[in-house]
Amino acid sequence: MTSSARFEPTLADIEDAARQIAGLAVRTPLLESPVLNARLGGRLLIKAEPMQRTGSFKFRGAYNRISRLDDQQKKAGVVTYSSGNHAQGVAAAAQILGIPAVILMPADAPAIKVRNTRSYGAEVIHFDRYTENREAIGQKVCAERGAVLVPPYEDPYIIAGQGTVGLEIVEQAAAAKASLDAVLVNCGGGGLIAGTSTALKGKLPNVPVYAVEPQGFDDTMRSLKSGRRESNDPAARSICDALLAPEPGELTFSINRKTLAGGFAVSDDEARAAMATAFNDLKLVVEPGGAVSLAAVLSGKFPIKGRTVAVVCSGGNVDPDVFIAALKA
Amino acid sequence: MTSSARFEPTLADIEDAARQIAGLAVRTPLLESPVLNARLGGRLLIKAEPMQRTGSFKFRGAYNRISRLDDQQKKAGVVTYSSGNHAQGVAAAAQILGIPAVILMPADAPAIKVRNTRSYGAEVIHFDRYTENREAIGQKVCAERGAVLVPPYEDPYIIAGQGTVGLEIVEQAAAAKASLDAVLVNCGGGGLIAGTSTALKGKLPNVPVYAVEPQGFDDTMRSLKSGRRESNDPAARSICDALLAPEPGELTFSINRKTLAGGFAVSDDEARAAMATAFNDLKLVVEPGGAVSLAAVLSGKFPIKGRTVAVVCSGGNVDPDVFIAALKA
Numbered sequence: 066m067t068s069s070a071r072f073e074p075t076l077a078d079i080e081d082a083a084r085q086i087a088g089l090a091v092r093t094p095l096l097e098s099p100v101l102n103a104r105l106g107g108r109l110l111i112k113a114e115p116m117q118r119t120g121s122f123k124f125r126g127a128y129n130r131i132s133r134l135d136d137q138q139k140k141a142g143v144v145t146y147s148s149g150n151h152a153q154g155v156a157a158a159a160q161i162l163g164i165p166a167v168i169l170m171p172a173d174a175p176a177i178k179v180r181n182t183r184s185y186g187a188e189v190i191h192f193d194r195y196t197e198n199r200e201a202i203g204q205k206v207c208a209e210r211g212a213v214l215v216p217p218y219e220d221p222y223i224i225a226g227q228g229t230v231g232l233e234i235v236e237q238a239a240a241a242k243a244s245l246d247a248v249l250v251n252c253g254g255g256g257l258i259a260g261t262s263t264a265l266k267g268k269l270p271n272v273p274v275y276a277v278e279p280q281g282f283d284d285t286m287r288s289l290k291s292g293r294r295e296s297n298d299p300a301a302r303s304i305c306d307a308l309l310a311p312e313p314g315e316l317t318f319s320i321n322r323k324t325l326a327g328g329f330a331v332s333d334d335e336a337r338a339a340m341a342t343a344f345n346d347l348k349l350v351v352e353p354g355g356a357v358s359l360a361a362v363l364s365g366k367f368p369i370k371g372r373t374v375a376v377v378c379s380g381g382n383v384d385p386d387v388f389i390a391a392l393k394a
Numbered sequence: 395m396t397s398s399a400r401f402e403p404t405l406a407d408i409e410d411a412a413r414q415i416a417g418l419a420v421r422t423p424l425l426e427s428p429v430l431n432a433r434l435g436g437r438l439l440i441k442a443e444p445m446q447r448t449g450s451f452k453f454r455g456a457y458n459r460i461s462r463l464d465d466q467q468k469k470a471g472v473v474t475y476s477s478g479n480h481a482q483g484v485a486a487a488a489q490i491l492g493i494p495a496v497i498l499m500p501a502d503a504p505a506i507k508v509r510n511t512r513s514y515g516a517e518v519i520h521f522d523r524y525t526e527n528r529e530a531i532g533q534k535v536c537a538e539r540g541a542v543l544v545p546p547y548e549d550p551y552i553i554a555g556q557g558t559v560g561l562e563i564v565e566q567a568a569a570a571k572a573s574l575d576a577v578l579v580n581c582g583g584g585g586l587i588a589g590t591s592t593a594l595k596g597k598l599p600n601v602p603v604y605a606v607e608p609q610g611f612d613d614t615m616r617s618l619k620s621g622r623r624e625s626n627d628p629a630a631r632s633i634c635d636a637l638l639a640p641e642p643g644e645l646t647f648s649i650n651r652k653t654l655a656g657g658f659a660v661s662d663d664e665a666r667a668a669m670a671t672a673f674n675d676l677k678l679v680v681e682p683g684g685a686v687s688l689a690a691v692l693s694g695k696f697p698i699k700g701r702t703v704a705v706v707c708s709g710g711n712v713d714p715d716v717f718i719a720a721l722k723a
Contacts, residue, residue: 385722
């Protein structure tokens with residue numbers, strides 16, 4: 066496999082990824098709460114990726130990508146940059162495969178994500194999220210060590226791995242006798258939703274898939290409207306640390322512009338309220354960025370009355386202080 | 395069905411209960427964390443009953459019992475006494491069946507449990523956990539209203555309903571290619587473990603089942619040793635509000651003395667630490683009394699090195715303040 070190969074993964078690539086990660090990735094549950102359903106007047110299915118290995122969906126793509134390196138590449142190791150969840154996914158996949166991993170993490174990444182990344186045996190290097198160029202730092206480290214860069218989303222094997230979330234939603238919804246009317250997916254760089262929407266389009270072509278982003282980081286929603294990749298204001302801030310990519314990826318947006326039906330943006334307060342609801346009614350720990358799709362439904366921005374809708378809760382790696390603040394809000 | 399019928403439920407009764415609750419009770423996931431497994435040196439499977447309807451296993455038994463009342467009984471309604479989880483189970487089951495429900499709850503029950511019980515349309519009457527006799531109050535209300543008392547555990551249909559947890563553990567462990575070496579179950583009055591151990595004995599007769607209780611409320615552990623029902627010191631206190639029964643039930647102990655291999659007791663601090671681990675590594679919200687089996691494993695009281703062990707996390711109805719205290723401990 067060529068590390069620089071770029072193509073849009075197909076349903077077959079996602080099914081291949083599902084075989085590649087089977088037995089290592091967790092087949093996370095598709096949850097449902099009768100209390101929430103009654104409150105919303107519809108049927109809400111929640112894909113619980115906080116229960117994935119490493120606490121977010123990122124392990125799926127990381128393992129699918131890293132496990133396909135050739136022997137020489139494996140020896141030199143891997144490098145990545147990440148706010149935390151991709152870091153843990155790469156570190157855990159590399160550890161399973163016995164490959165050295167260097168992770169560039171923003172200096173303000175949640176402590177739990179830094180600690181967990183180190184616990185998988187990876188080397189962590191910090192950078193400033195707002196003033197330094199993480200891609201440039203990553204390429205420099207790669208050049209020095211001969212290592213392979215594992216990007217967070219601009220890679221067909223990463224996207225195909227994340228797409229297994231979509232495959233599982235289709236299978237688990239069918240097992241629950243749920244006929245999906247729509248699927249909402251959290252969107253940062255767009256890898257999860259590119260893979261998930263590709264799986265959905267392949268299996269259930271008539272079910273619309275929507276992106277949900279934090280307010281101030283709604284680049285994909287605006288890009289879908291304008292037809293070209295729009296950037297976020299560098300001054301924007303959000304507690305949704307997992308979803309702060311500056312603009313859609315080139316590869317991910319080339320997919321998402323064809324597969325997505327539109328987008329929604331939610332506020333930090335709406336994300337916190339969704340975290341509290343997940344605590345009270347689902348007993349699920351969700352991080353701020355992991356809660357935005359759920360927040361779009363709970364806030365009424367995406368009403369589900371009379372409909373059956375799946376949302377992806379994409380991760381649960383949240384520091385206790387941030388979680389406590391959400392419970393107290 | 396006679397409301398006073400007392401018999402020891404069999405595997406067939408539990409399989410019948412599984413059919414009765416199918417589609418209404420949640421088939422909760424059997425979780426597994428590679429990080430926890432690596433830390434413990436064994437394979438730990440966690441039955442996630444916080445994700446059950448009403449946030450604990452109690453809905454299983456309550457629905458199995460109340461749905462079998464005859465039409466005249468259903469009209470008069472049901473009464474129960476409960477620290478909170480059984481209250482919610484009864485209230486939710488009664489609401490589904492369109493039956494009036496009166497719930498006697500201790501004055502110090504967690505606010506979330508009182509609020510949720512009322513949200514299912516039940517009438518709540520408070521009593522003092524340490525100075526008043528809840529059985530006597532329950533019988534008085536029954537006499538006044540002609541209602542049927544739904545006991546928390548001293549009833550074969552309740553026990554059979556809770557036993558569906560055991561059936562699912564057997565099926566889900568097999569699906570996960572896990573060969574169980576032992577099962578640990580939280581124990582208050584003993585209904586959950588009586589049903590679960592009966593299911594285990596029927597399906598996997600060589601797998602030992604152990605009771606786990608809070609320190610100061612280890613009546614079942616001591617009763618198993620002495621061979622007769624032992625009481626707890628009325629002065630004992632614990633944060634595990636779901637597990638504070640004064641002594642083993644007569645019916646539940648007649649079962650448990652034959653099905654259980656022994657017991658363990660854990661401290662409040664060990665329960666809190668298990669709640670924090672469930673937050674960090676499982677992303678699961680567990681209440682103090684729901685965490686004692688997990689605590690027995692994590693504390694090393696029940697070592698699982700080289701073994702495959704299932705624990706039941708029995709509930710997740712915990713007030714934010716108590717949860718926050720566990721995260722900060």
